[in-house]
Amino acid sequence: QEQLVESGGGVVQPGRSLRLSCVASGFTFRSYGMHWVRQAPGKGLEWVALISNDRSEKYYADSVKGRFTISRDNSKNTLYLQMDSLRADDTAVYYCAKDGLDSWGQGTLVTVSS
Amino acid sequence: QAVVTQEPSLTVSPGGTVTLTCGSSTGAVTSGHYPYWFQQKPGQAPRTLIYDTNSRHSWTPARFSGSLLGGKAALTLSGAQPEDEAEYYCLLSYRGPWVFGGGTKLTVL
Numbered sequence: 001q002e003q004l005v006e007s008g009g010g011v012v013q014p015g016r017s018l019r020l021s022c023v024a025s026g027f028t029f030r031s032y033g034m035h036w037v038r039q040a041p042g043k044g045l046e047w048v049a050l051i052s053n054d055r056s057e058k059y060y061a062d063s064v065k066g067r068f069t070i071s072r073d074n075s076k077n078t079l080y081l082q083m084d085s086l087r088a089d090d091t092a093v094y095y096c097a098k099d100g101l102d103s104w105g106q107g108t109l110v111t112v113s114s
Numbered sequence: 115q116a117v118v119t120q121e122p123s124l125t126v127s128p129g130g131t132v133t134l135t136c137g138s139s140t141g142a143v144t145s146g147h148y149p150y151w152f153q154q155k156p157g158q159a160p161r162t163l164i165y166d167t168n169s170r171h172s173w174t175p176a177r178f179s180g181s182l183l184g185g186k187a188a189l190t191l192s193g194a195q196p197e198d199e200a201e202y203y204c205l206l207s208y209r210g211p212w213v214f215g216g217g218t219k220l221t222v223l
Binding site for chain 2: 045061
């Protein structure tokens, strides 16, 4: 059974950094691209970033470009999202999802507040 | 970055049919945007209903179907059930980045 488990969320001050992790199991992680998607409280879904299976391609939403970095370690079946220069409007539940978007984690909450 | 538009809200009667649409600020939506449709209920992660315009997953009820209609992606629900009341999101690919629509709140009443 495919499973994605996010971690690393929490409360952080504006301007600081945070790194999210997503551990995958139940499928061949190295064969799939991976997405990060977020959802601010009471708001809609926002696509954040995509990394190809071999790390050769990375894409970002304009709202996070230059501040967030997506990466992965295929030896650890783990996806990462390094979030720098955090702002209040980055407050959201962050989901990881397998390319094809047929498997999603349950999300981790990031709150940016002073 | 493109803007993807959906109806903010729609209402359908039980047993009725409703079509949700998904437009792009860059022009007509085509199969090359690989349209996805997701259902999300309160407190839950999104669940994919339709991918690549009109393909269903094994868990997608047959009453949901996807298509291209008038330059937009469309999700049609035929024979609405009370459990279909939810938020529905479309997602389009722009040859690298992806963009979600703002979501449609579907009420079954």
